[in-house]
Amino acid sequence: MIALLLSCQGPAGDSAVPGDTPTTPTTTPLPDAALLRRMSLDLRGTLPGLDELESLESGQSIASLRDAMLTDPRHAERLVMLLSEQWLTLTEEYPLTAEMVGFGPDEEYPFRRAVGQEPLRLLAHVASSDLPWTEAVTADYTLADDRLLQIWPLADLGASPQEGWRLARYTDGRFSGGVMTTNGMMWRYNVALYNRTRAAAISELLLCDDYLSRPISFSSPTLVTEGDLNLATQTEQACLNCHATLDGVASALFGFEFYDFYSLDELSIYHPERERLGEYYLSAPPSWYGTPLDGAAALPAAVAADGRLVDCAVRRFTEGLWRREVAVEDFAALQELEADFVAGGLRVSALLVAITDTDEYRAGEHLADADDISLARIANARILSPAQLADAVEQLTGYRWMFEGFDQLDNDTWGYRVLAGGVSPPSVEEISEDHTVTRDLVIKRLAQAAGRHAVDSGALDASITPDDAAFSDALIALHRRMLSATPDADWLSDAEALWRDVAALSDAEQAWASLVSVMIRDPAFWTY
Amino acid sequence: MLLLLGCAPATCPAGSSPGTDGLCYLDDEPEQTDTTTIEPTLSEAEAIAALSATLAVGLPEPMGLAAQYASTISSNGDSTCPFVSPPSEEGAEGGVWAGDCTAETGWRFSGQSLYLLTTLSEDALTTQTLEMASSFEMTAPSGAIFQGGGEVAFERLTTGTAVAYEGHIGGLYAYPEGSGWLSEVSSTALLYAGGRDEGGAWLTLNGGVGVGEQIIDFIDLSLDTTVCDGAPSGELGIRDGTGLWYALTLDCDTCGTLSWLGEPLGEHCIDLTAPLADLRDALEEG
Numbered sequence: 001m002i003a004l005l006l007s008c009q010g011p012a013g014d015s016a017v018p019g020d021t022p023t024t025p026t027t028t029p030l031p032d033a034a035l036l037r038r039m040s041l042d043l044r045g046t047l048p049g050l051d052e053l054e055s056l057e058s059g060q061s062i063a064s065l066r067d068a069m070l071t072d073p074r075h076a077e078r079l080v081m082l083l084s085e086q087w088l089t090l091t092e093e094y095p096l097t098a099e100m101v102g103f104g105p106d107e108e109y110p111f112r113r114a115v116g117q118e119p120l121r122l123l124a125h126v127a128s129s130d131l132p133w134t135e136a137v138t139a140d141y142t143l144a145d146d147r148l149l150q151i152w153p154l155a156d157l158g159a160s161p162q163e164g165w166r167l168a169r170y171t172d173g174r175f176s177g178g179v180m181t182t183n184g185m186m187w188r189y190n191v192a193l194y195n196r197t198r199a200a201a202i203s204e205l206l207l208c209d210d211y212l213s214r215p216i217s218f219s220s221p222t223l224v225t226e227g228d229l230n231l232a233t234q235t236e237q238a239c240l241n242c243h244a245t246l247d248g249v250a251s252a253l254f255g256f257e258f259y260d261f262y263s264l265d266e267l268s269i270y271h272p273e274r275e276r277l278g279e280y281y282l283s284a285p286p287s288w289y290g291t292p293l294d295g296a297a298a299l300p301a302a303v304a305a306d307g308r309l310v311d312c313a314v315r316r317f318t319e320g321l322w323r324r325e326v327a328v329e330d331f332a333a334l335q336e337l338e339a340d341f342v343a344g345g346l347r348v349s350a351l352l353v354a355i356t357d358t359d360e361y362r363a364g365e366h367l368a369d370a371d372d373i374s375l376a377r378i379a380n381a382r383i384l385s386p387a388q389l390a391d392a393v394e395q396l397t398g399y400r401w402m403f404e405g406f407d408q409l410d411n412d413t414w415g416y417r418v419l420a421g422g423v424s425p426p427s428v429e430e431i432s433e434d435h436t437v438t439r440d441l442v443i444k445r446l447a448q449a450a451g452r453h454a455v456d457s458g459a460l461d462a463s464i465t466p467d468d469a470a471f472s473d474a475l476i477a478l479h480r481r482m483l484s485a486t487p488d489a490d491w492l493s494d495a496e497a498l499w500r501d502v503a504a505l506s507d508a509e510q511a512w513a514s515l516v517s518v519m520i521r522d523p524a525f526w527t528y
Numbered sequence: 529m530l531l532l533l534g535c536a537p538a539t540c541p542a543g544s545s546p547g548t549d550g551l552c553y554l555d556d557e558p559e560q561t562d563t564t565t566i567e568p569t570l571s572e573a574e575a576i577a578a579l580s581a582t583l584a585v586g587l588p589e590p591m592g593l594a595a596q597y598a599s600t601i602s603s604n605g606d607s608t609c610p611f612v613s614p615p616s617e618e619g620a621e622g623g624v625w626a627g628d629c630t631a632e633t634g635w636r637f638s639g640q641s642l643y644l645l646t647t648l649s650e651d652a653l654t655t656q657t658l659e660m661a662s663s664f665e666m667t668a669p670s671g672a673i674f675q676g677g678g679e680v681a682f683e684r685l686t687t688g689t690a691v692a693y694e695g696h697i698g699g700l701y702a703y704p705e706g707s708g709w710l711s712e713v714s715s716t717a718l719l720y721a722g723g724r725d726e727g728g729a730w731l732t733l734n735g736g737v738g739v740g741e742q743i744i745d746f747i748d749l750s751l752d753t754t755v756c757d758g759a760p761s762g763e764l765g766i767r768d769g770t771g772l773w774y775a776l777t778l779d780c781d782t783c784g785t786l787s788w789l790g791e792p793l794g795e796h797c798i799d800l801t802a803p804l805a806d807l808r809d810a811l812e813e814g
Contacts (some may be wrong), residue, residue: 173743175771259698259717263639263663263677266699272743272767273736274698279747280734294566294789297771457634 026374030153031063034528035362037484041384041528042321043069043352045078045391050477051089066356070128070349079124079348080117081387082320087123087205088425089128090116092413094262101151109406116340118184121165126178127348129161130344131291133313134304134346137206140176144168148407152183152268174255174270180206183268186256188425193282195257201248206303208312211242212217240251248287251278252296314338314351321355323379333358381527383439385431385460386410386422389526393446396482397454397516402444409446416442435523443521451517455509462512466496467504478516561724572786576796579766579776582742583803587710588716590679590682590697594645594658596706598622600666600674603745604635620646639664641676649770659764674703684811691812692723696735708806714738718746720811721772728753731808736765743767749778751804756780760800 030038036056040048043066052065069075082092090113098104098111106211121143128137143165144154157167174181180202191197203209218238223229233243255275258266275296279285286293288302303309314337319326326334337354344350361381384392390409394400401408401415408415409422418424420442421432432439454460464474475495479487487495495515503511519525566689566694570578598621601610609629626640641662648655667673675677678699685692698717703710715738724729736745749762759780765773768788776796778784783797 173767173771257717259678260661260663263700264661266677269700269715271715271717271738272771273715273738275736275767276747276765276773277717277735280719295772364753422628461731 025359026367027359027378027380028365028367029359030362030380032056033382033484034064034364036062038361038382038528039066039356040069041388041392042082042356043078044072044074045081046074046395047392047481048430048484050480053480063353066353070352073163076121076124076128077391078122079127081385083123084116084387085385085423085431086316086320087120088411088423088429089119089184089424091188091425093426094187095190095267095485096264097330100262101264103147106405107147109404109411111147112447113410114147115184115187118142118144118148119179119182119188120184121162122179122182125161125167130347130349132346133341133348134309135178137178137180137303137309138176138300139178141167141169142182148183151264151269168238170270172270173272177300177301177303180300180303181256181270188269190258193250194278195250195253196246197360198253198256199246202249202303203246206312207306207308208315209308211246214241216241221442230281230283245287245289246289247278247282247284248293249299251282251284252286252288252293252299254278254281299333310338310346313348314341317348317351318355322358323382324377324475327377329377333360379433383421383433383435384526386417386420386442387419389443389446392525393450393520396459397450398457398459399450399453401449409442426514443526447517447520450520451513451515454516455513460512460516463481464510465508466500471496478519483521530539539596565769566772566789566790568772568774570766570774572774572785572793572796575766575768575774575786576776576798578742579744579774580798582737582739582744582766583798583800585712585739587737587803587807588697588701588709588713588718589720589807589810589814590658590660590680592708593676593697593701593710594643594660595682595814596641596674596703596710597641597660597676598645600635601637604631604633604666604668605637606631606633610637615644615646617644617646620644621650634669636667637664639677652687654686656684656686660750668705670705672705674706676701688721690725693811694721696720696733709737712739714740718767720807722808722811724812729758729808729812730754731804731811732762745773747775751800751808760804762796 036048081441098108153172154168155171159167189198189201200211216238233239254277255270257274259265340354341351363378386409406414412424418428419438421439455462499511502514577653578669609631610625611624612625622643624642628638630636639666644659646657680697682695696719718735732750735748745765747763760778764776776786786793786796
């Protein structure tokens with residue numbers, strides 16, 4: 001059940017009723033070139049190519065360009081990072097380090113990311129391969145890279161749908177539950193509590209039913225022993241509010257229960273002999289929201305048949321592309337999107353097409369008479385996530401900010417992911433949609449290094465000077481690559497002046513490096 | 529699906545309808561859980577035979593594991609490998625070690641382990657507690673590996689001829705060169721509670737054991753000479769290739785009803801005498 005709680009106070013709550021979506025546009029539509037850039041960054045994580053921009057300007061429809069993006073291999077890569085903002089599996093905290101499982105210390109980052117990406121890769125595979133979304137919870141396979149194939153009980157199925165990742169199947173007798181039964185999920189949501197954390201994660205991530213949001217009010221009973229706690233979860237009304245359903249799901253996950261936090265085998269191998277221990281520890285046989293299950297193996301079918309799985313997919317993908325949480329005011333819009341999703345056979349590509357066709361997704365400038373609610377709700381300019389920023393800069397300059405083998409925009413042990421506005425699970429679980437001082441500092445350092453790298457690596461031809469006829473064309477091409485727009489005369493004049501000032505202090509290479517750096521720092525680049 | 533509104537709406541949005549309580553309910557209620565009928569891969573006879581064969585291997589118990597662990601270190605380790613920090617507690621033996629080393633005997637010890645076996649006596653009461661939290665590999669020069677990863681906790685109180693015990697063993701413990709269950713069991717999670725006095729003996733088992741491809745479990749399986757003259761009650765399960773379970777329900781009898789997905793099949797008998805007698809001996813006296 002998705003419970004949408006409305007406040008009775010405040011300007012929205014006074015009049016808002018589900019379905020009460022404003023029908024009068026409050027924004028101008030984004031120009032086609034800017035929309036192409038937004039779609040490319042959202043669906044592929046990269047800037048559109050100059051050839052795509054020219055095709056658009058030559059009359060090719062944006063819909064056909066979008067269709068091509070959805071079949072681009074980079075689409076799956078983008079989905080991995082988009083979903084990571086919601087699934088929060090790219091964490092810095094796992095029970096085991098690379099060295100503990102037999103890899104070298106320099107493999108810590110790729111090992112961590114392999115573990116965290118496993119569930120995301122499976123979800124991205126289902127989405128980008130046009131499989132019905134229910135496959136996400138019923139698939140009898142996963143995706144694994146060479147490291148995971150080496151340490152986990154997996155059989156390589158031969159196909160490689162994503163670069164460096166292969167289809168694989170667990171060989172330890174676990175039931176086929178798609179993303180729910182991946183080790184990546186189990187390692188991420190590994191807090192004990194008899195699998196209740198895992199059950200709550202499944203509920204929140206797949207059904208958008210967050211147990212932690214449920215109201216709890218009770219006078220404190222005596223909860224000294226584990227027995228007291230278990231009794232309370234079965235008898236106290238406030239506890240039953242969650243545990244009456246949560247414990248049945250947790251009970252179905254006891255095959256993943258481990259007794260040693262530092263044993264690779266204990267953590268990696270499914271333990272079917274523990275499957276029915278939930279009845280002992282929780283006094284609850286496996287069930288799905290009150291409906292008894294014929295054992296753990298019946299869980300995937302129950303989840304797939306739950307209508308909330310579809311509701312939640314619509315909500316999550318919409319929030320990912322609208323860059324905001326949806327609210328009760330969005331009810332009608334979500335219903336329309338869900339209708340398109342269902343009509344499309346629960347293929348995520350159909351849903352993404354529908355979302356990117358919405359006025360809100362295509363929002364450009366706010367109209368002068370837009371009300372405060374619309375101004376607050378609709379993101380007419382989105383900020384690049386750390387992953388989008390890293391990919392776009394690498395595409396442009398060839399530069400990837402690495403240190404000690406760690407991607408600096410994708411970790412918080414050595415890097416700056418959270419400072420750049422990203423999530424850092426489990427401590428920071430929401431991306432920042434605001435520009436902050438720390439984000440600005442990260443972009444500054446990234447821009448400086450990337451600008452220099454572009455010159456040093458030859459990604460940018462630094463031999464061109466204002467004395468060359470090609471200089472102006474080079475500036476225009478650079479502007480179009482970065483911003484998907486042709487610069488006006490004022491910008492060209494300012495850019496040339498900047499170039500000349502820096503060259504006068506240094507040389508032509510530094511002038512180009514500085515120009516690229518300044519352009520990366522320009523909000524027009526890191527927003528879309 | 530229910531839409532909870534802080535204030536009851538005057539009208540419901542498209543796709544939902546008002547309930548008698550004034551709240552809006554989505555028209556597309558979630559479908560019911562799919563209860564597809566699944567056929568087992570084992571026949572009834574095969575299930576019972578597999579259950580018996582798995583039980584015949586013997587059931588994991590903590591004191592036997594502890595004895596194997598202690599003797600492997602004392603017989604094959606040396607003064608520095610593994611370097612065991614002894615316990616400071618009164619009556620305790622064992623200790624803690626961590627690392628990766630090769631002893632003079634050629635045995636290699638890697639991992640980390642806490643092992644405490646404590647015996648305290650006061651008047652006529654003797655309390656013995658075993659605590660293990662470990663993840664280790666002990667590799668013989670021959671290449672045979674004694675592997676352990678998991679947790680063991682066991683407490684036994686003895687006074688005169690009476691004994692009471694409780695504990696669990698959970699994890700992966702295997703030693704092909706060992707004897708009994710340790711040489712064949714792949715993974716386990718067993719919880720015990722039992723005892724003996726002049727009135728009789730009792731034992732309750734929960735949890736399961738994996739031996740190769742065969743997985744069996746116990747749900748409140750008890751043998752109590754004071755209630756059923758020692759005949760078993762409770763449930764034994766064997767996991768089918770489908771991932772679902774056969775269940776043999778016993779009620780003060782060695783014979784009971786075998787069921788599949790809650791549907792009763794036929795009556796079957798199973799001999800628990802030998803495997804559970806060995807287990808009881810180990811738990812009471814090992």
